[in-house]
Amino acid sequence: MAKAISKFHSWLIIVALLSLNIVEQAASVINATIPGMAKAFPNEKLVNIELITTIVSIFVTVFVLVSGIFVKWIGQKKTAILGLLIASISSVIPAIANNFTIILISRAVLGVGIGLANPLAISLIGVFFYGDQRAKLMGWRSAIAGIGTAAMTFLAGQLLVFGWHTAYWVYLLFIPTLILFIFAVPDPEKSGALKRQEIEQAKEMTEAAKQGNEVKKNPIGLIILLTLLTFFTLISMMVFAVKLPTYFVQAHIGTPTDASNVWSAVNLATVVGGFLFGPIYKRLDKYVLPLGLFLAGLCVIIIPFASSLGMIYVVSMIDGIAGSLIIPYIFNRISEVSSAKKAPLFTSIALVGSNLGSFMAPYAGELLGMGTNAGLAIMNSGIINIILAVVSLAVIFILKKKRYV
Template identity: 65%
Template structure:
């Protein structure tokens, strides 16, 4: 971080960057409005009503890829502000409209804004911070996103008593983040943060050279590996999430409500895991990735073999903590292995892999098993296999002195 900034200003920057991650996951906070909207828009099918969530994801995916091109034209800070401004304005339009086309169009525009800002939530942490602090913040970002989304969902639920329109005012919580970005986050290109990041990477290369190693930056092959990896992880995770209620009911373990409680426990555990990532990364480095995946996979597999709600919920908590270490690791490594100029684009590519994994997970569930139990168990087993492959790859790369490390 810039030495010119006071500790107080630095914390404002950290809060701004972390709160930007809340925007990333905000599309679903108004899902509870769907029944009310179905009554208002009685001429529309339920499938069309449910587009209020899914259409956001489509446009997020598109504009995540376009974000890098916008950054090249106007810079990282201005792109983040543009995305936040678009999201803040478009998100509250449904609160003031009874026109279904206007509501759906505003949700599409919300996806555009989120897509533009989303990659900057990650790449700007990589530009402003280094080493263990960067890793710690990468872990915090997923934890804060979970907490922030939960708060927005709670606020939307409370506002819902005044009608479904009122729930959309919960998006006014975007405004503090926008203000923080405008007034407190430095421009990376103009204030020398990019230059400092380049100098830091030059030090890393020099240190590696003394040890007889060569560090390769902007490795397209490595980014492809991370993209495929996060794509697969999101498929396995979402198959577990989607199939869990059906698994509870089909296997006579419990009710769908108990399954929902179990998934809430997983989400709470991921917040804990997010805060633990920094210390874990400092201690284990690249082994965090396969260890987190193998432990998460074992837990999911064991859940598929269990028939006790309490047992499943205990294992689910362990699974949430373990699995939540993998995603921060991937984005930390993207920041470490790319130059500041290309980090936004490469981050966007990996995020597309994440979004596609979530989107295609229902098809993944069909492939993984005919029943919910089979799908859950095979999702866990697939993670175990993936972790073993990663362990082998890390060992081979270390022994061969590869320029890029996982």
């Protein structure tokens, strides 16, 4: 951090940046309102009611790319504040609106706000923090996002007792993040943080050169590879999530509720993995990527052969920990190789890969399962991760041989 910023101020910045990641994943916290809304709007098809979640994702995917244009116009801090302001206002409109079209539009606008702020949740970590601390916070961001969205989902469920409208007031929790960004986060362009980032990156390049390696700044080829890796990793993760309930029923292992409980355990494990990422990355450096991919893939492959529900719980939680090492590494790597001006754009590109991977998962699951075989789909999704692990390890060895890092 810059010397002019106190330790307390530094922690305020950390809280602001990490809480922004909760906003990023908050679209689904009100999914439990769907049955109540279906009763309130009997003339609407259920698929249209369910759009209240998916329409957010569509607009997030589009506006993570548009975010880079806004950063050029008004800067990173103002873009994040604009996105948070849009999200804070639009998210609570369903709490007072009784027209379904207005509610649906408000959810689309929520996607706009999240999309504008989303890339800054990652790139600003790279602006204000460096080295091991940056890697640690990249792991923390996924852990805190998991805890925050779980807490918001629980609170929305409690508010649902008073009616589906009331559940949407949970989004008032966006406001503290907005206030923190306005008053606690320095403007990177005006505070000298971008200049400090360039100095720190120059130090990293000098240190790499002393070790006989070369760091290429803004490598388009690497960004494309990381985006493709994000795309296929999310496909693998989400095929497992989508097909697990069906597999439980087909294999007579348990009920969809049991599958939901297993997935909750996976999410809990990702929180643990998020906090472990920093220390593991410090020891293993770039090899944390193939390790995470291999372990995640191996665990998912084991699922269809597991002989008991207890074994599935254990293997799935190991998968959650291993999987939570992958995405933080990708975005930490993007921060390492991106200049201050290019980081938001490159982060946006990788996020598009992430969102498209999630969107394509149901279709990929059908293909991997040869139609309706959920167990086969899960096993093949694990094989994808094993392949990615082998490819990533080969790329690391090739770059190491060429003295690139």
